[in-house]
Amino acid sequence: MTKRIDFATLVLPLTGIGVMLLIWTMISTTIARDLPSPMKTWEESKLYILNPFFKDGEMNQGIGRFAFLSLIRVAKGFLLAIIIGTPLGFLLGLSGVFHRTFDPVIQILRPISPLAWLPLGLVIFRQSEPAAIFTIATCAMWPTVINTAVGVRSISPEYLNVGKVLKLSRLKTLRRIIIPGSLPYVFTGYRLSLGLAWLVIVASEMLTGAPGVGGFLWQEYNSLVYSHILLSIITIGLIGFGLDRLMGVVERRFKTA
Amino acid sequence: MAYLEIRGVDKSFVRTQRAAAEGSGWLPVLRDINLTIDENEFVCIVGRSGSGKTTLISLIAGLLEPDLGEILLEGKPIDGPGPDRGVVFQNYSLLPWMNVFENVYLAVDAVAPHLGESEKRERAEHYIRLVNLGAAMKKVPRELSGGMRQRVAVARGLAMDPKVLLMDEPFSALDALTRATLQEELARIWMETRKTVVMITNDIDEAILLADSIYTLTSSPGATLGPAVHVETAHPRSHAQLSREPSYQRVRRETVSILTRGEKDSAAGSTPERQGILLN
Numbered sequence: 001m002t003k004r005i006d007f008a009t010l011v012l013p014l015t016g017i018g019v020m021l022l023i024w025t026m027i028s029t030t031i032a033r034d035l036p037s038p039m040k041t042w043e044e045s046k047l048y049i050l051n052p053f054f055k056d057g058e059m060n061q062g063i064g065r066f067a068f069l070s071l072i073r074v075a076k077g078f079l080l081a082i083i084i085g086t087p088l089g090f091l092l093g094l095s096g097v098f099h100r101t102f103d104p105v106i107q108i109l110r111p112i113s114p115l116a117w118l119p120l121g122l123v124i125f126r127q128s129e130p131a132a133i134f135t136i137a138t139c140a141m142w143p144t145v146i147n148t149a150v151g152v153r154s155i156s157p158e159y160l161n162v163g164k165v166l167k168l169s170r171l172k173t174l175r176r177i178i179i180p181g182s183l184p185y186v187f188t189g190y191r192l193s194l195g196l197a198w199l200v201i202v203a204s205e206m207l208t209g210a211p212g213v214g215g216f217l218w219q220e221y222n223s224l225v226y227s228h229i230l231l232s233i234i235t236i237g238l239i240g241f242g243l244d245r246l247m248g249v250v251e252r253r254f255k256t257a
Numbered sequence: 258m259a260y261l262e263i264r265g266v267d268k269s270f271v272r273t274q275r276a277a278a279e280g281s282g283w284l285p286v287l288r289d290i291n292l293t294i295d296e297n298e299f300v301c302i303v304g305r306s307g308s309g310k311t312t313l314i315s316l317i318a319g320l321l322e323p324d325l326g327e328i329l330l331e332g333k334p335i336d337g338p339g340p341d342r343g344v345v346f347q348n349y350s351l352l353p354w355m356n357v358f359e360n361v362y363l364a365v366d367a368v369a370p371h372l373g374e375s376e377k378r379e380r381a382e383h384y385i386r387l388v389n390l391g392a393a394m395k396k397v398p399r400e401l402s403g404g405m406r407q408r409v410a411v412a413r414g415l416a417m418d419p420k421v422l423l424m425d426e427p428f429s430a431l432d433a434l435t436r437a438t439l440q441e442e443l444a445r446i447w448m449e450t451r452k453t454v455v456m457i458t459n460d461i462d463e464a465i466l467l468a469d470s471i472y473t474l475t476s477s478p479g480a481t482l483g484p485a486v487h488v489e490t491a492h493p494r495s496h497a498q499l500s501r502e503p504s505y506q507r508v509r510r511e512t513v514s515i516l517t518r519g520e521k522d523s524a525a526g527s528t529p530e531r532q533g534i535l536l537n
Contacts, residue, residue, distance in 0.1 A: 176363060177352065
C-alpha cells in the first residue's frame with residue numbers, strides 16, 4: 001500500500017521532471033546552441049544556490065536574497081490588493097446598484113496587463129518602488145473582488161431565510177451569515193490574487209530594474225549570462241508553486257459544510 | 258377566537274419572465290386557502306410533493322406574500338417574516354460555520370436581546386437538552402447525522418419561543434427508523450411545550466401520530482385545502498399504540514379518501530378556469 005502511494009506521489013512527478021530536463025538538454029544541444037544545458041546552468045548557478053544569502057553589491061546577491069526581496073514586494077502589493085479588493089467585492093455582491101454602476105469599469109480594468117499599468121504608476125508616484133507595488137496591487141486585486149462578489153451572491157437563500165425569520169439586523173446578517181458564508185470564495189480569491197501578484201512581480205521588476213528575482217533575470221540577460229535566466233525562471237516557478245500550496249492550505253481551513 | 262387564521266389566500270408563480278410579460282405565464286399554486294387554527298393546536302397539512310406545501314408554509318412565515326387574501330396571527334395581519342413564527346426548514350438550514358450551541362444561541366439572542374448573557378446561554382442549552390443533544394453542543398453540523406441536524410433545527414425553532422412553530426416536512430429526508438424515533442420524540446416535546454404547530458408532511462401516519470387536526474392539500478396547480486380530519490386519540494401517541502387503535506384505520510381512510518377525491522375534483526374542475534387564466 002505504502003509502495004503504491006510512493007509510486008504515485010514520488011516516482012511519477014520525478015519522472016515528469018526528468019522528461020522535462022531531457023527535453024531541455026535536447027533543445028540546448030540541437031536547435032538553440034545559446035541555451036545553457038541543465039548541467040551548465042547548475043555549474044554557473046551553484047554559487048547563488050549553495051550560498052543563497054550572500055551579498056556582493058545591489059544586483060549581485062544570492063538567489064535566496066533576491067527571492068526574499070521579491071517576496072516582500074509581492075506581500076506589500078498583495079496586502080494592498082486584498083485590503084482594497086475585499087470590501088469592494090462585498091459591496092458588489094451586496095448592492096445591485098453598486099454592481100450595475102461599477103461592474104463595467106471593473107470588467108474593462110481587469111484585462112489590462114501589468115506592462116501597461118507600470119508606466120502609469122511611474123507617472124503617478126515618480127518612484128519605482130511604489131510604482132511596482134501599485135502595479136502588483138492593481139493587477140492582483142480582481143480575482144479577490146470578483147470571487148468575493150460571487151461568494152456573497154451565492155450564499156444559499158436558506159441561510160438568508162434563517163436571518164429573515166430571526167429578524168437579524170443588517171449588520172448582524174452581514175457578520176453572522178454573509179461574511180462567514182462567503183469566506184470560502186473570498187479565500188479562493190486570495191489564492192488566485194497571490195498567484196497573480198507573483199506573476200506580475202517579474203514584469204514590474206524588469207521594468208523598474210529593482211533588485212529581486214525579476215530584476216536579476218533582466219540584468220543577467222543584458223550581461224549575457226543566460227544560465228542565470230534559467231536559474232531565475234526555476235526560482236520563480238518553485239516559489240509560485242510554494243505560495244499556491246500555502247494558500248491552498250489556508251483556503252481549505254475555511255471550507256465549511 | 259382563532260389564533261392563526263388564513264383567509265382566502267391565492268398564490269401564483271411566474272413560469273418565465275417572458276411569459277409573464279405577455280400575461281400568460283402565471284402558474285396558480287394555491288387557490289382560496291382558508292384555515293383556522295386554535296392556540297396550542299397541532300395541525301398537519303398533508304399533500305403530495307409539488308402540491309404547494311412549502312409555498313403555504315412560506316406564506317405563513319412571511320417569506321412570501323399572498324397575491325390575494327390575508328393571514329392573521331392573534332387577529333393582526335402578518336407583515337413579513339418574524340420570530341413570532343419560528344420555522345423548522347425542510348433541509349435544516351443550520352449555519353455550517355457555527356456549532357450546535359451557537360446555532361441555537363443565535364436564535365435566542367435574536368428574539369430575547371434583553372436577557373442577560375447567562376440566561377440566554379441557559380435557554381439555548383435547555384432546548385438543546387430537550388432534543389437530547391446535550392452531548393453535542395460543541396459539534397458543527399457537518400459532524401452530525403441528518404437526524405441530529407433536524408433535532409438542532411427543532412431546538413432552534415423552539416428556543417425562539419414563537420407563537421406558532423412552522424415545520425416544513427422536517428423528517429422527510431431521514432431514513433424510516435430515525436424518522437419514527439424523531440416523530441415520537443416530537444410528540445413528547447410537544448407535550449412539554451404545547452406550542453401551536455403547523456406541520457407540513459407527505460406522510461399520513463406521521464400526521465396521525467402528531468396532529469389534532471389534519472388537512473389535505475390537493476395537487477397544484479391551484480391546490481386548495483380539504484375539510485379537517487380530527488384525531489381524537491390522547492397525546493402523546495406512539496406508533497405501537499396507534500397500530501392497535503381502532504380509530505386509526507378510520508382516520509387514515511378518511512384522510513386518504515379526501516386527498517384522492519380532492520384531486521379528482523380539481524382535475525375535473527380546473528380545465529375551464531385554467532383556460533380563463535390563460536386568456537387573461
